[in-house]
Amino acid sequence: MTDPTPTAPPFPDPGPGLRTVHQLRALTVELDLLAAAFAQRHGLHPTDLRALIALLDAAREGTPATPGRLGRELGLNSAGTTAVLDRLERLGHVRRARDPHDRRRVLLEVTERAVALGQGFFGPLIGETVALVDGLSAAERETVQGFLAAMRGIVARHADAAGG
């Protein structure tokens, strides 16, 4: 993303603040593209991958996963959620099982295959990121953590303001 234009456009140096904004936006775009490429490579739609990530998170946290919960998390209605689960089940990433305590509910469990898929993709990415963070000093780690937390706060405030 270097500037190839010979005649300087009307902002020679955006300053540290805007440069950080730009970096952060570029990072999120590139992460999205990476996820989309990975999804396509495994016959998944972006929504399917998001669903799978949510289910893997729930599994690790021990939170029970159901179609209703998942749909709310993804912003899908019940029909769309059913379709996502049908696709994931057909690919062998998810199993559906009736909840014995509330037989209206369906409990969702990710298969070994899905776990392996997630590990294979995110594992190295996470590993490198952890190594990066571990290579920082304690003060630097604190700075990065604080920055990310503050950014999440800003975004959350705007999400509320936008009526999210």
Add this chain to the structure above:
Amino acid sequence: MTDPTPTAPPFPDPGPGLRTVHQLRALTVELDLLAAAFAQRHGLHPTDLRALIALLDAAREGTPATPGRLGRELGLNSAGTTAVLDRLERLGHVRRARDPHDRRRVLLEVTERAVALGQGFFGPLIGETVALVDGLSAAERETVQGFLAAMRGIVARHADAAGG
């Protein structure tokens, strides 16, 4: 995202590295959700918003914008690109004009309305982020910049490895 389960799941503290990974992922997800909510509120699809951002960026940088360029940037084929531009043009965010130098081409220009839309949404978000960064010490700014740059490097390396 606090942990409500009374019996502790098998990771009480993921450590600083994983905590950062979690924060970063949560931030990107929340930014995506915010963008999606904003898009819907203005009758745009996520792709339309991405296109609009790309066009606003190009306008600010002085780069000439054409359907072909935009389509490549968004990963759409020509038919899909035409559809996006039809939608944006119908909403009055973009105008199409033949390039007088190469009359095969169409030059895209964003309207005042689109600029105002982008400013109205991203302006405050960017403003707060800039204020946050400006509130840091020079060393802290450098740490954050370095972290984001390193993360982009990691993602870029994985994108190449994945055949992106």
Add this chain to the structure above:
DNA sequence: CATATTATCTCGCCGAGCGAGAAGATTGCC
């Protein structure tokens, strides 16, 4: 036991994006 509520799924439809190819403009070659 009747009624309201909750959770999930089925059906029909809309529309975003793709593949194939048409139409118009430019470039290159003779």
Add this chain to the structure above:
DNA sequence: GGCAATCTTCTCGCTCGGCGAGATAATATG
């Protein structure tokens, strides 16, 4: 100059992800 190859954009037909409405089954409430 004229003709073919190339490039840019648009049109047409199609697939399929997601939505709205409503059906079905199980649980809560009076």
